[in-house]
Amino acid sequence: MRKAFTVCFPTEQEDEDVDEEGDLDDPELWHDLSLEDQETVDAALAKKQCLQCFAHTLQLVVGDGLKETKGTTSSLAKLSKLSSLLHTSTTFKDVFDAEFGEHRGIPAAVTTRWNSTLRQVKAVLRCEHPKLCRVLEEAGHKELLFTAQDWNVLKELVDIMNPFGEATDLTQGEKIVTISSVVPSVLSLNHHLEKLKPQVRFLSSLVRSLQVSLKKRFGGIFINVKMATLTQDGTAAALDPAFSLMWNHHVLVSLEVKAEVL
Numbered sequence: 001m002r003k004a005f006t007v008c009f010p011t012e013q014e015d016e017d018v019d020e021e022g023d024l025d026d027p028e029l030w031h032d033l034s035l036e037d038q039e040t041v042d043a044a045l046a047k048k049q050c051l052q053c054f055a056h057t058l059q060l061v062v063g064d065g066l067k068e069t070k071g072t073t074s075s076l077a078k079l080s081k082l083s084s085l086l087h088t089s090t091t092f093k094d095v096f097d098a099e100f101g102e103h104r105g106i107p108a109a110v111t112t113r114w115n116s117t118l119r120q121v122k123a124v125l126r127c128e129h130p131k132l133c134r135v136l137e138e139a140g141h142k143e144l145l146f147t148a149q150d151w152n153v154l155k156e157l158v159d160i161m162n163p164f165g166e167a168t169d170l171t172q173g174e175k176i177v178t179i180s181s182v183v184p185s186v187l188s189l190n191h192h193l194e195k196l197k198p199q200v201r202f203l204s205s206l207v208r209s210l211q212v213s214l215k216k217r218f219g220g221i222f223i224n225v226k227m228a229t230l231t232q233d234g235t236a237a238a239l240d241p242a243f244s245l246m247w248n249h250h251v252l253v254s255l256e257v258k259a260e261v262l
Contacts, residue, residue: 054171054182057217062114062164064213069206072157075150079124082144083108092139099135100127115165121154153202160206163192186218187225
């Protein structure tokens with residue numbers, strides 16, 4: 001590590017030290033552990049279990065769900081074009097700002113950050129639907145008009161994805177220990193999706209796809225808490241739903257207590 005800093009952030013003194021120590025291309029400089037120390041390091045690395053970034057894996061779960069869902073395609077496409085229009089057309093932006101206020105913009109979505117899409121959807125839903133349609137029609141953008149079904153799809157999308165956004169924010173905190181929130185978050189998300197199944201009208205396929213991906217990518221968690229067993233193909237098979245709901249109720253209560261403490 002000291003050598004890496006010397007190379008990346010050299011000072012005059014360090015330059016002199018480098019000259020004294022030898023050429024940086026010398027492989028000896030990069031392998032300065034004794035044989036005994038190297039064996040200790042190798043043994044420790046061999047026992048180490050690598051855990052993937054939770055926020056990134058959650059991003060993949062959401063990506064899996066959206067990829068398998070056609071119900072959101074039209075609504076999100078219109079929303080994306082509306083956001084682009086606001087960022088490229090000063091004329092339309094002036095009209096939009098005059099109607100909704102200068103601080104009522106619609107942010108652009110970033111494909112590598114799914115919660116940016118959630119923020120985008122929430123931003124457009126804060127606009128009154130009839131008023132937004134009138135502004136778009138008068139500005140000559142009838143192709144971007146949101147139908148009543150488009151609007152309801154976006155509302156349902158927020159209801160489904162809100163807890164995923166909360167879990168992402170919770171486990172990206174900088175001033176609290178976040179790894180202890182991973183298992184409760186995963187189990188709570190599973191409970192949330194299970195509860196939504198009989199309620200959703202337009203995005204039932206999204207709920208199913210999210211739950212399948214959640215159990216696949218976090219299968220080890222469900223197995224360790226005895227909510228699933230390992231099948232022959234290496235995937236997690238769910239156990240009795242009643243047991244799952246009981247576990248999730250306990251987890252949700254724990255999360256509520258933790259939120260009050262924070």
